[in-house]
Amino acid sequence: MITLLTDFGLLDGYVGQLKAVIFEINPFVNIVDLTHDIEPYNLTQSAFLLSKTSERFPPDTIHVAVVDPGVGSTRRPLLAVTPKGSFVAPDNGILSAVLSEQSGRSTVFQISNQTYWRHPVSSTFHGRDIFGPVAAHLSLGLDPEKVGEEVSDPICHPVNKPIWADGKLQGEIVHIDRFGNLITNIDRELMNYRSSLSVFIKNEVITDLVANYSQSEGLMALPGSFDTLEIALNHGSAAKHLNAHVGDNVCVFDAF
Amino acid sequence: MITLLTDFGLLDGYVGQLKAVIFEINPFVNIVDLTHDIEPYNLTQSAFLLSKTSERFPPDTIHVAVVDPGVGSTRRPLLAVTPKGSFVAPDNGILSAVLSEQSGRSTVFQISNQTYWRHPVSSTFHGRDIFGPVAAHLSLGLDPEKVGEEVSDPICHPVNKPIWADGKLQGEIVHIDRFGNLITNIDRELMNYRSSLSVFIKNEVITDLVANYSQSEGLMALPGSFDTLEIALNHGSAAKHLNAHVGDNVCVFDAF
Amino acid sequence: MITLLTDFGLLDGYVGQLKAVIFEINPFVNIVDLTHDIEPYNLTQSAFLLSKTSERFPPDTIHVAVVDPGVGSTRRPLLAVTPKGSFVAPDNGILSAVLSEQSGRSTVFQISNQTYWRHPVSSTFHGRDIFGPVAAHLSLGLDPEKVGEEVSDPICHPVNKPIWADGKLQGEIVHIDRFGNLITNIDRELMNYRSSLSVFIKNEVITDLVANYSQSEGLMALPGSFDTLEIALNHGSAAKHLNAHVGDNVCVFDAF
Incomplete structure (x- = not known):
């Protein structure tokens, strides 16, 4: 199962294109929309909803989270493998709550192996060209270590605790x-x-x-x-x- | 085929969690959203749309309708088996139009057998913990009589006729x-x-x-x-x- | 894969009914929503989004586009087979951008063979009764020539070029x-x-x-x-x- 959390909204066809690349690679996977109504660029809201909602999914679920104001820049694409599921997302803090909950139990990779990307890669739509295709390959059984080297410093904003x-x-x-x-x-x-x-x-x-x-x-x-x-x-x-x-x-x- | 009608909206990830439990039990079922934009708590609108929209689905469809202001209280969870499909919903009148259309041709069960629920059962989200799982098991062929005892007094508000x-x-x-x-x-x-x-x-x-x-x-x-x-x-x-x-x-x- | 582009919105259950007829004919097809938020009757917006978004889908995709102010009138239902996918839509200009891009490389058929329609055919919901069923049959391998005779004069509004x-x-x-x-x-x-x-x-x-x-x-x-x-x-x-x-x-x- 692959889930999607984005700030794409439902009007412009961006979500449809993301699903198309996933189904093209794995026609048999179930895709579940977590939400596409994240306020544009709101990483705090995204981090919270991603962490809380993904908890209820089976641990072999692959979560794609694309709220990505830095798309096309040098910010890294990441894959985080945790006991509560795998997460494909930009390195911009969107994984803060997930990684903080699973601190010490997660392995994070930089997605650098372009074998599993869609080409040509646009500079404005990495959801379609990087995150979606990598998630689809993972759903087919791709070894996480194949997507790129392990990293130890994902951006992880402190999560406000009471x-x-x-x-x-x-x-x-x-x-x-x-x-x-x-x-x-x-x-x-x-x-x-x-x-x-x-x-x-x-x-x-x-x-x-x-x-x-x-x-x-x-x-x-x-x-x-x-x-x-x-x-x-x-x-x-x-x-x-x-x-x-x-x-x-x-x-x-x-x-x- | 399982359909979903709720007042959950699409922002908060509630629908995604509902689909996750269904796919976890039956990964091969088709899930169709009837609507998630029911006005919060509006049972009249729900009853009308559920009855009218479900008419066009094959009779082996399982319809999950969760507009449920009394979630967690003693209101009963119900399964109604009708010639136009099966309906999993709280006993709060949401089935009024369906049961009125199919009067005398339906059998209604109280969902009491916790074998087919998701545990632990929360007190605020029975869509995820009771209605979704039961619908998924029904889509796998579960005998309706297994979900609980038959009841004769489901809440059925009079439907305004011209x-x-x-x-x-x-x-x-x-x-x-x-x-x-x-x-x-x-x-x-x-x-x-x-x-x-x-x-x-x-x-x-x-x-x-x-x-x-x-x-x-x-x-x-x-x-x-x-x-x-x-x-x-x-x-x-x-x-x-x-x-x-x-x-x-x-x-x-x-x-x- | 079948995609859907409509002005139906998500409240009223129209999209759900469209999906039901497709899944009833082909339970194994993947359905992807391009958008249902087209401004009611806006054919310019539809033509643009349909053309641009469909480009990214595999060429064996069947795109259903239903923005159809003339539903029930004599306007023809069409099937356009192009190198970028097949398109099922009313003959009202919604295919203008697609056909203009694929000029000389497309074959257009009038959908007239009622064998592949849903009966009775309503006069207000051809998405459910004509376009959806025909798309579902095409996804099962139906020969496009079986839907009706070829036509040479689909409505094709000039697309504004810079x-x-x-x-x-x-x-x-x-x-x-x-x-x-x-x-x-x-x-x-x-x-x-x-x-x-x-x-x-x-x-x-x-x-x-x-x-x-x-x-x-x-x-x-x-x-x-x-x-x-x-x-x-x-x-x-x-x-x-x-x-x-x-x-x-x-x-x-x-x-x-």
Whole structure:
């Protein structure tokens, strides 16, 4: 199985061309779209969604992630082999969350062997000409070591982790989904240590810590599908209700 | 073949995770997206589109419909086996139109046998953990009776049917498509009984009853792709032109 | 492989129905979406994207293009067999760019043999009832001559080509992609004849002629993924920055 995560959108036929080169090399592979609606060039959003979504795929999945403002420059194309899947992507930080989660358990290669590229290689569309073809060959069983030499210094931006201070756990909103649910970077396991919690966000205190969306009438905090603390509003958008944005602080403390 | 109808949107990777679990269980099945753009939580829109769109699929198709505000609560997961296909969905009324069309010809089961679920089961994403896996197993030939016990009381909201009054047939707009065409609940067969009709909508009278979009210069009424009376505007949006919305009345009477 | 290009959008289930009839006839074919976001009825945009995107697919690909304001009227359904693939589409000019590129190397058939249609044929959805089924049968090896008689007069609107005047090459913007990049109709090969160029657009002169998006800080001109001259803005939208639209003039002349 090959997955695709890009900022290509669905209008311009870029995704179709990417799929065409993959199917031309391996007509029998299943291609799954993770998303093509990444905000153009947004590497933070990409790194988060790539890491969280890919976790649920079988470990032999090949993930193609192309959000690539430096396409055509000297930035390296990479292949990261991890226990949670293989990742084909530019060396621009898009793998930060994946590599940070799998630190010490991953091997990263620079994709330099042009045997598995599509030629001629354009200078503006490496998704079609490098990343897609390499992923397709990997899905046919290509040995990762064949794509190029191992590297030890992939770009890996620090991933914001929540911090404890003054008895409070301070995190932030890292994603807002289609329903207006606020996805935080506070791991659901951190919540297990507390019998009752309060969540402080945008001057509101949420004491409804629930298991699913139908257990509260209003704002609620719950362990969400991303396996982190999520703030939601019953039948509404927590994001609109709170005027909340990615990067806003979320604080968890013992309930009074 | 498995189809998917959800309110997940395409940004957040939820659809990709749903497809991953299906392909992991049955890599050879064809997955077709009906739509993922259902308005969040809109069960009326879901019920209509699910019923109308699924009609055109082969009867061995398995339709997965996940618009599920009560996810994680005690609402039952259901499997409905009908002459027009099998439907895997929450028991919240989303199957109303399907079951009403196939009344007396369907068997409904509560999905309770956890053998065919994905574990651990989250409390916020049963599409991935219950509905998807069960559909995948069904596509491999699983006997429907194995998913759980038969039930006789699925939630089935009454589906608005047009009514005759004072020699007029009064219906309503049940869907507006991308082109701004107004889809009504007036069955095309009802129109066959009349030699000439007038359609009254939003203070306009339409007498152009045509067979296709190029037969009128302006507003027209025609039997549409949903097999019901449709109001359209040549090369334009009838919805914008008439400022029409879902729920607005549409009246059909004999032409003068 | 079958590709789809339509103005159906993704909400209404029309694309799903089209895929259903294809998979019912050939469950083993790969279906790739080129785009379903064509502006309703926009044949110019369709003709351009169909021609440019299909170029990158294997020559045995069958492209289904359904932007069809005249559906149900007497406009003919066509099959064009070209060295760059086969095209199933209405005879309304959508094949203009494809046929103009492949002039003298294509054979065009009127799809008249109803054996390969889906019955009953609706008057508003020939994508599902004619174009899809015929494409599916072609993917199974159906001889193109079986679909109907050859025709010599498909509708073929003239495709705007850039012209030389006063030592300048005058072209226009033919597409704006998701990133706000301005795609012109000036072939990249025309640029190869010049050592240094200036590009004049919307009262701005661009002298940064580069190879990829990271080689300029601001507005730049480069050979783009569509194999034509493209105007881009580093990390931004050239379309917004210049308030540019499809049809705007773009002029290329020797740098001073």
